[in-house]
Amino acid sequence: MKRPLKRSNAPIFWALFGAGGMLSALLGPMLVFITGIAVPLGLLLPADTMSYPKMLAFAQNLIGKGFIFAIIALFLWHAAHRIFHSLHDIGIHAGRGARLLCYGLAMLGTVLAAYALLATGF
Amino acid sequence: MSKRRPYVRPMDGWWRKNPYFVEYMIHEGTALFVAAYAAVLLFGLLRLAQGEAAWNGWLLALKSPWSIGFHLLALAAIGYHAYTWFKIMPRTMPPLVVGGKRLPAWAITGGGLAAAGAASLLLFVLVWGLAR
Numbered sequence: 001m002k003r004p005l006k007r008s009n010a011p012i013f014w015a016l017f018g019a020g021g022m023l024s025a026l027l028g029p030m031l032v033f034i035t036g037i038a039v040p041l042g043l044l045l046p047a048d049t050m051s052y053p054k055m056l057a058f059a060q061n062l063i064g065k066g067f068i069f070a071i072i073a074l075f076l077w078h079a080a081h082r083i084f085h086s087l088h089d090i091g092i093h094a095g096r097g098a099r100l101l102c103y104g105l106a107m108l109g110t111v112l113a114a115y116a117l118l119a120t121g122f
Numbered sequence: 123m124s125k126r127r128p129y130v131r132p133m134d135g136w137w138r139k140n141p142y143f144v145e146y147m148i149h150e151g152t153a154l155f156v157a158a159y160a161a162v163l164l165f166g167l168l169r170l171a172q173g174e175a176a177w178n179g180w181l182l183a184l185k186s187p188w189s190i191g192f193h194l195l196a197l198a199a200i201g202y203h204a205y206t207w208f209k210i211m212p213r214t215m216p217p218l219v220v221g222g223k224r225l226p227a228w229a230i231t232g233g234g235l236a237a238a239g240a241a242s243l244l245l246f247v248l249v250w251g252l253a254r
Contacts (some may be wrong), residue, residue, distance in 0.1 A: 024156050025234070025235060027209035028200040032159055035166075036193025040184040049253035052174045058252070059170055069201035072164050079157035086150045091133055109164050114130055116164075119171040 013081050019073035020078025023070065031071065054059070058121045069117055073110040155199035158192070159217040208234030 012091040037043065039050045048054065084102040087094040137143035167181040185187060209235050212227035217226070 019129060020156075021203075021207055023188055023234035024200060026238045028156065028159070028199055029204055029238075030136065030245050032193055032197045032200055034246065035163070036184065036196065037190065038157075040181075040190060045250060046209065046253045049249065052170075052177045054253065055177065057166040059167070068163075072160050076159035076164075077154050079153040079160065086147075086153070089147065089150070092177065104231075107198055109160065113164055113167060116167045116171040116222055119212040 013077075015060050016074065016077035017081035018077070018078075020074035021082075024078060027071070028075075056120065059117065060122055062122075064118045065120075069113055072113045073106075076109040077103075078107040149203065150202035152199045152206075155196045156203065159196050159200065162192075203236070204238050208238065 032044065035050070038045050059068060080102040084094060084099060087098055092098065137147050164175075166180045169176040184193075208231045212230045215230070217224050218230065
């Protein structure tokens with residue numbers, strides 16, 4: 001008896017992992033440097049680079065919204081996938097619970113980011 | 123149910139015995155910093171949506187020594203992630219054939235690192251231009 005192959009959901013999670021990995025490899029270090037080091041310490045960039053009016057304008061712009069959403073959501077999905085698969089390597093036999101926790105947190109972060117980007121208006 | 127307990131070879135700390143796997147665990151571990159940094163940004167975004175006072179509180183928190191220390195560690199970890207991401211790319215992507223010859227691994231890694239450098243520079247110039 002032949003049964004149709006069950007479709008795997010792996011490619012979806014792998015694609016999100018890959019996209020987040022690529023984005024964080026291309027832009028991650030510079031983003032950390034800008035938002036976490038240069039602006040707080042007043043190095044290289046103008047002191048008001050991340051002032052409220054400027055960041056609000058950026059978050060209200062459609063391109064800005066898309067950029068912020070892609071960075072936060074894809075970074076989270078990348079990390080969730082990698083951490084989930086590393087659980088096995090450190091001796092935790094990850095089952096449904098660990099899967100729900102890892103991908104669930106990424107999903108929660110994605111929904112919160114979408115909510116905040118809608119709340120900042122257009 | 124049977125009561126027998128078959129021998130299971132203990133695997134605790136298996137990766138610590140081989141430098142190759144130590145490196146593997148470190149590059150997988152960078153995901154913790156990617157997640158933490160995304161959480162910092164998400165928190166900032168939620169504060170931005172709450173108004174000016176909330177946003178300024180987040181900006182102030184970024185100036186604390188703990189935050190600077192975290193971001194220095196995150197810069198090292200995510201920088202290392204970027205390096206390893208392109209280092210293993212010859213094995214994670216399908217073979218690339220240019221002019222009938224398979225593109226060598228160093229060209230893929232080098233091209234990826236060059237793209238990351240160019241993208242980072244472009245991002246910095248864009249932010250500088252927008253903020254000026």
